[in-house]
Amino acid sequence: xxxxxxxxxxxxxxxxxxxxxxxxxxxxxxxxxxxxxxxxxxxxxxxxxxxxxxxxxxxxxxxxxxxxxxxxxxxxxxxxxxxxxxxxxxxxxxxxxxxxxxxxxxxxxxxxxxxxxxxxxxxxxxxxxxxxxxxxxxxxxxxxxxxxxxxxxxxxxxxxxxxxxxxxxxxxxxxxxxxxxxxxxxxxxxxxxxxxxxxxxxxxxxxxxxxxxxxxxxxxxxxxxxxxxxxxxxxxxxxxxxxxxxxxxxxxxxxxxxxxxxxxxxxxxxxxxxxxxxxxxxxxxxxxxxxxxxxxxxxxxxxxxxxxxxxxxxxxxxxxxxxxxxxxxxxxxxxxxxxxxxxxxxxxxxxxxxxxxxxxxxxxxxxxxxxxxxxxxxxxxxxxxxxxxxxxxxxxxxxxxxxxxxxxxxxxxxxxxxxxxxxxxxxxxxxxxxxxxxxxxxxxxxxxxxxxxxxxxxxxxxxxxxxxxxxxxxxxxxxxxxxxxxxxxxxxxxxxxxxxxxxxxxxxxxxxxxxxxxxxxxxxxxxxxxxxxxxxxxxxxxxxxxxxxxxxxxxxxxxxxxxxxxxxxxxxxxxxxxxxxxxxxxxxxxxxxxxxxxxxxxxxxxxxxxxxxxxxxxxxxxxxxxxxxxxxxxxxxxxxxxxxxxxxxxxxxxxxxxxxxxxxxxxxxxxxxxxxxxxxxxxxxxxxxxxxxxxxxxxxxxxxxxxxxxxxxxxxxxxxxxxxxxxxxxxxxxxxxxxxxxxxxxxxxxxxxxxxxxxxxxxxxxxxxxxxxxxxxxxxxxxxxxxxxxxxxxxxxxxxxxxxxxxxxxxxxxxxxxxxxxxxxxxxxxxxxxxxxxxxxxxxxxxxxxxxxxxxxxx
Numbered sequence: 108x109x110x111x112x113x114x115x116x117x118x119x120x121x122x123x124x125x126x127x128x129x130x131x132x133x134x135x136x137x138x139x140x141x142x143x144x145x146x147x148x149x150x151x152x153x154x155x156x157x158x159x160x161x162x163x164x165x166x167x168x169x170x171x172x173x174x175x176x177x178x179x180x181x182x183x184x185x186x187x188x189x190x191x192x193x194x195x196x197x198x199x200x201x202x203x204x205x206x207x208x209x210x211x212x213x214x215x216x217x218x219x220x221x222x223x224x225x226x227x228x229x230x231x232x233x234x235x236x237x238x239x240x241x242x243x244x245x246x247x248x249x250x251x252x253x254x255x256x257x258x259x260x261x262x263x264x265x266x267x268x269x270x271x272x273x274x275x276x277x278x279x280x281x282x283x284x285x286x287x288x289x290x291x292x293x294x295x296x297x298x299x300x301x302x303x304x305x306x307x308x309x310x311x312x313x314x315x316x317x318x319x320x321x322x323x324x325x326x327x328x329x330x331x332x333x334x335x336x337x338x339x340x341x342x343x344x345x346x347x348x349x350x351x352x353x354x355x356x357x358x359x360x361x362x363x364x365x366x367x368x369x370x371x372x373x374x375x376x377x378x379x380x381x382x383x384x385x386x387x388x389x390x391x392x393x394x395x396x397x398x399x400x401x402x403x404x405x406x407x408x409x410x411x412x413x414x415x416x417x418x419x420x421x422x423x424x425x426x427x428x429x430x431x432x433x434x435x436x437x438x439x440x441x442x443x444x445x446x447x448x449x450x451x452x453x454x455x456x457x458x459x460x461x462x463x464x465x466x467x468x469x470x471x472x473x474x475x476x477x478x479x480x481x482x483x484x485x486x487x488x489x490x491x492x493x494x495x496x497x498x499x500x501x502x503x504x505x506x507x508x509x510x511x512x513x514x515x516x517x518x519x520x521x522x523x524x525x526x527x528x529x530x531x532x533x534x535x536x537x538x539x540x541x542x543x544x545x546x547x548x549x550x551x552x553x554x555x556x557x558x559x560x561x562x563x564x565x566x567x568x569x570x571x572x573x574x575x576x577x578x579x580x581x582x583x584x585x586x587x588x589x590x591x592x593x594x595x596x597x598x599x600x601x602x603x604x605x606x607x608x609x610x611x612x613x614x615x616x617x618x619x620x621x622x623x624x625x626x627x628x629x630x631x632x633x634x635x636x637x638x639x640x641x642x643x644x645x646x647x648x649x650x651x652x653x654x655x656x657x658x659x660x661x662x663x664x665x666x667x668x669x670x671x672x673x674x675x676x677x678x679x680x681x682x683x684x685x686x687x688x689x690x691x692x693x694x695x696x697x698x699x700x701x702x703x704x705x706x707x708x709x710x711x712x713x714x715x716x717x718x719x720x721x722x723x724x725x726x727x728x729x730x731x732x733x734x735x736x737x738x739x740x741x742x743x744x745x746x747x748x749x750x751x752x753x754x755x756x757x758x759x760x761x762x763x764x765x766x767x768x769x770x771x772x773x774x775x776x777x778x779x780x781x782x783x784x785x786x787x788x789x790x791x792x793x794x795x796x797x798x799x800x801x802x803x804x805x806x807x808x809x810x811x812x813x814x815x816x817x818x819x820x821x822x823x824x825x826x827x828x829x830x831x832x833x834x835x836x837x838x839x840x841x842x843x844x845x846x847x848x849x850x851x852x853x854x855x856x857x858x859x860x861x862x863x864x865x866x867x868x869x870x871x872x873x874x875x876x877x878x879x880x881x882x883x884x885x886x887x888x889x890x891x892x893x894x895x896x897x898x899x900x901x902x903x904x905x906x907x908x909x910x911x912x913x914x915x916x917x918x919x920x921x922x923x924x925x926x927x928x929x930x931x932x933x934x935x936x937x938x939x940x941x942x943x944x945x946x947x948x949x950x951x952x953x954x955x956x957x958x959x960x961x962x963x964x965x966x
Contacts, residue, residue, distance in 0.1 A: 133431025141439025160295030216307020417496030428484020613906025649780035682731030690773025718772030726919030727764025891943025
């Protein structure tokens, strides 16, 4: 074993460039995986810590969506539970207009007198964690406290004021001091202004409501003789039907659940880069075994056991994987910092509003990345290890080897089996995202297994096409075809990497075209009005009634549609949960333009305004398996209301799904002001010119920051959010390509460097150095062209599967049309050519300068 280890070490030291590139490929694949996991874990941890900081030691939380809870119910609960273990809270999102990029903060309104048992960090001064200046907090208008890091970022100190807007309305806060909670709690409050609950009610304009009620139903806090079940019954009776009582910890991992499809998609893409790195390790070990066949034969003849050869080769792959993964774990921390900003923007656009200021380095994630990278590299080395162990000594000593033809037949049968498995998995995926990705993996496996046969066909065609060309051109094609069995794996790795980029380009391009087409359908009005805000503010940012009246009566406005957005508990035969519910009072133009997928014949559009049913968005219908004619049960303040589904419509704006109801029904059963307006101008009106006048009317009507945008501005803004969402995918595509390039460079360069004897013979036969250099570049260019051409059908098929299966399973969206961008196809072929030619530059220079005798000595 010692001799075998020294032999392997000597081989890798003599081929340092190949070994270094292999380590780099594994490192980049592991780095991308660790970076994606670290950035996701950082976001999920920040979300969970923010929830835990608010909940404290509560055992249950009472809430009712954006409508909030009536203060009278809170008073009844206090009386029923003896006034202990009950703490109200109000949460809101504040924007700081004076700071760069309109800094977004969260506001937490608490009652410090009632929080002692639930949130010890909010205890008055003199407690274990001295945090709140109780008197000033209760008596100072707009008084707040915040953690030291947040105050430092804002440049504030005690006594300083801060201008903020909530729901578009301006307010002025006064810093009363520094909040000093325990470290874990401080991490959940790093972007929070803590205010008295009365201040929060004033800022949000909800003087008679609270957002949530946190309960600690511990035996020592309950009245004598009251059980937990009795306490929960008293709470439910105090607030009436529709209220939600959630056990503590039920919301933990909430962001991971909200963004499940987004998270799994990014993880799958990062694993793809590691798969490309595995091809690199396999090819490195295969070439290592091929180069050492004579030595292995001698050692076998001298008594070395086959098992020892296999173990040594496997351990070599494991060591390469370990060192590469350790390097990748370090790089992953740096990559995570790069990915954190686009990931945070995407999550804030679509799922929740919170701040991320740095990567939380989780040792478990790094350890998992190292173990996974090492395991992948070890598995990639098993094939060469088995090949080294199974060949008899007499056969190893034979210098001329041909792969048995039955190997090609086995590969074809394996490819057919993998394709059949992929077809079954994709057709039966349903809502199973993991199964869909297993289908994609089986499909890619089939494509890789078909590469040798497809490559042989392309090279045969190239040979037929150059029969009339010169001898060197014919030699380029023939020599490449003769080595196709050895070249199949590196070409397959390149096909896999480039097909992935082409498939992603197909998905993103088709998705963007579908969104652009959908926006033209769903935005028929000329001007749209809403309060600027994120996804958490859509149900609570209400337009001032004065603003609505002023804009509806503007001289250039012919008609207006109103929207009232809230969240409500919905239930059907196959699903239940809190869903966004929109009350709509549409104009005929809006009513006629809605993009229905399925609708009740003849009545869907007319019945909605009359309150006779609801429309359901496609993502919710897919997730809950809803159909036209099914019934939805809506929890309202008046009790449960049952409505039939009149239509299912296309919607790319809300992945979690939403339900549209008529305004009359909404006003009769739910609370909520107007959150958006769609204004249709009179014929001949210059929309762009009228925006300034409409903004002036809104500003004069009420002191509220209102966003008034034309249809064109809103459409462009929506597409900008789309591009921002997929920016992280673009970063990962580039990193994946980088992994592939290192793999292809290493494999192609090593294969060419092994052909020294062949080049030496050509030089002896009269080939010039320039001709030898062009010969090597021609061979690598031909391989790159083969890889690029094979990647086109693979990438196109992958793009269709991602768009029509994975995208559907992930988000519930179906696309209008799936097309492969021509520019992406050209880029794919050019990328393969450039990578292959660059891989051949060093061998070309080396062979051009080589003396014929040195080349023949390598034989």
